[in-house]
Amino acid sequence: MDGQDEPPRAGGGRTRIQERNRAAILEAGLAVFSATGFSGATLDRIASEAKLSKPNLLYYFPSKEAVHMALLTNLLDAWLAPLRALDPEGEPVAEVLAYVRRKLDLSRDFPRESRLFANEVLRGAPHLSGVLEGELAALVEDKAAVLERWMAEGRLARVPPKHLLFSIWALTQHYADFEPQVRAVLGQGHDPFAEAGDYLETLFRRLLAP
Structure with a gap:
């Protein structure tokens, strides 16, 4: 179930899998933060909701604060x-x-x-x-x-x-x-x-x- 990353594209653009995983993390973060608030959210819960491992999530966002800020932005x-x-x-x-x-x-x-x-x-x-x-x-x-x-x-x-x-x-x-x-x-x-x-x-x- 865990999306695997492709090597970065020449020029630094995101790959299809990277775009998909990032979108999955943001969708999962929205679900978790809107249900539990910031204090109740955890990276483990966001990763589980996104069907990614926690290390894979951390490849995209270094903290739950980073996920939260991306959603607010x-x-x-x-x-x-x-x-x-x-x-x-x-x-x-x-x-x-x-x-x-x-x-x-x-x-x-x-x-x-x-x-x-x-x-x-x-x-x-x-x-x-x-x-x-x-x-x-x-x-x-x-x-x-x-x-x-x-x-x-x-x-x-x-x-x-x-x-x-x-x-x-x-x-x-x-x-x-x-x-x-x-x-x-x-x-x-x-x-x-x-x-x-x-x-x-x-x-x-x-x-x-x-």
């Missing part, structure tokens, strides 16, 4: 993309509602990634503090200014822009981060994301209508 662009897509020239209420939908879709399609991000933040964001204080903070500042302009123009109801974004994050990421609780409460036969989309659209439309 891969996640960041996808995580920031929905807010980046908010168009300053668009219709304000429609733009905010579209952002809510994009965030909800991200929770539906990438629940493990959402839990990985949440676990990192709950630990005090030791691997992400630079991004949170830099790239994310700058992006939020930029989009909050757009929201503030729309409010000043009378095109959105006046609410604190950054707290509006916090509310959107909380109300969309909840469905991924607390998925077992959501499904247990709703019961069989309910699509929590379909119901949540309609509810959140109504909620934010009423909140923001000028």
